[in-house]
């Protein structure tokens with residue numbers, strides 16, 4: 583079978599650390615082109631992995647016939663790039679948050695449908711081994727129903743991650759739309775929906791810029807969520823955890839508690855009311871410093887190869903995005919927002 587020809591839009595941190603090496607490691611993929619206005623970044627990827635470099639994604643799409651595209655650019659470019667790639671007949675894997683607005687996300691879904699291509703969103707938290715294990719344990723029923731939860735994600739901020747450091751687009755509202763909520767909060771709205779097999783019904787959001795200077799995007803937020811099932815919990819996103827960064831979720835259930843990512847080395851801990859304690863060592867939770875294969879790229883390629891729609895679809899990305907947008911609306915209006 584001929585290999586899937588892939589192009590990557592944006593050759594910054596997530597492209598360099600995850601998308602490009604994971605495509606390169608996949609025997610069914612040929613990396614054919616890279617686009618970045620900082621042409622040295624695209625060229626350096628082409629030098630390492632083969633293929634051509636472009637400073638404009640439009641030029642790339644004009645000159646190359648590609649089967650699939652990864653969109654790894656600042657948030658405001660996700661929608662136009664996804665739509666252009668879909669219109670060029672390419673399947674699209676777009677990074678999260680999938681778009682800046684729900685309308686954009688809907689247009690992306692429509693463009694994929696119209697062109698008969700797949701749209702997948704890079705919600706890699708679902709595929710992290712501790713989260714896969716947690717889902718399996720919860721679905722087994724041994725903990726009974728979930729009653730309440732907390733889920734949080736925090737690190738010191740994107741200045742230590744983005745290829746542009748403190749000058750990054752992550753801090754500019756017109757390019758990022760949102761700060762920690764778009765970077766980290768949307769990961770957890772997606773994860774909690776997935777883990778609980780439930781939808782968010784109501785959101786109350788407290789969102790602020792508390793400590794980052796010279797930016798108008800949020801660096802901290804705490805939201806209260808009521809799920810359709812009635813379960814209530816909190817979601818926290820922070821860019822100011824300069825020490826003690828956190829990617830954890832705790833579920834208090836009828837028959838005990840499940841702690842995910844609370845103790846390094848014991849990624850999933852189940853403590854039952856009957857006194858039983860299980861600890862599951864299921865591989866590290868990836869952090870900015872400790873990168874592990876995301877599984878997202880292989881899953882996207884597998885979808886294309888087997889003509890199976892991706893489970894982390896545009897529709898899923900949109901539902902997770904809507905939770906975050908509702909939190910902003912709640913912050914702006916001082917009201918609880920229903921979804």
Ligand SMILES: NC(=O)c1ccc[n+]([C@@H]2O[C@H](COP(=O)([O-])OP(=O)(O)OC[C@H]3O[C@@H](n4cnc5c(N)ncnc54)[C@H](O)[C@@H]3O)[C@@H](O)[C@H]2O)c1
Nearest residue numbers: 592593594595596617618619654655657677678704744745
């Ligand atoms: N799934 C995850 O865990 C995860 C982790 C980090 C980032 N992300 C997401 O990935 C996306 C990219 O983030 P990043 O951390 O790589 O940022 P980054 O700042 O490191 O890189 C962004 C790159 O995009 C390039 N770019 C800007 N305009 C462009 C254009 N018109 N065409 C092509 N390239 C362009 C920049 O020059 C830069 O090289 C964001 O949406 C972010 O939220 C996801």
